Amino acid sequence: MGAFLSQDNNCKLLYTANPLRIYANGEWLDELNVIETEMLKRLSDGESLDWAFLSSLVNKTEDPKTSMDLLLDSICNWVDDGWVLIE
Numbered sequence: 001m002g003a004f005l006s007q008d009n010n011c012k013l014l015y016t017a018n019p020l021r022i023y024a025n026g027e028w029l030d031e032l033n034v035i036e037t038e039m040l041k042r043l044s045d046g047e048s049l050d051w052a053f054l055s056s057l058v059n060k061t062e063d064p065k066t067s068m069d070l071l072l073d074s075i076c077n078w079v080d081d082g083w084v085l086i087e
Contacts (some may be wrong), residue, residue, distance in 0.1 A: 002087050020037065
């Protein structure tokens with residue numbers, strides 16, 4: 001069994017649908033790419049994300065390796081900021 005990403009209960013992730021905007025603890029996150037936005041949207045909906053889901057997102061990009069490297073950096077920052085947990 002692998003690890004999952006989930007929203008940290010110490011952070012409140014929210015989004016508006018039209019236009020799609022992601023907020024962490026009331027702060028608008030305006031510099032997110034498409035993959036980060038999709039991930040945080042799903043986390044704010046209470047979903048737990050696994051490696052297969054992350055891989056499917058980055059494999060849709062033109063450069064999956066670079067996209068995964070950038071995504072992993074973002075995930076590390078989100079863990080440090082207390083937005084997500086790795087379970």
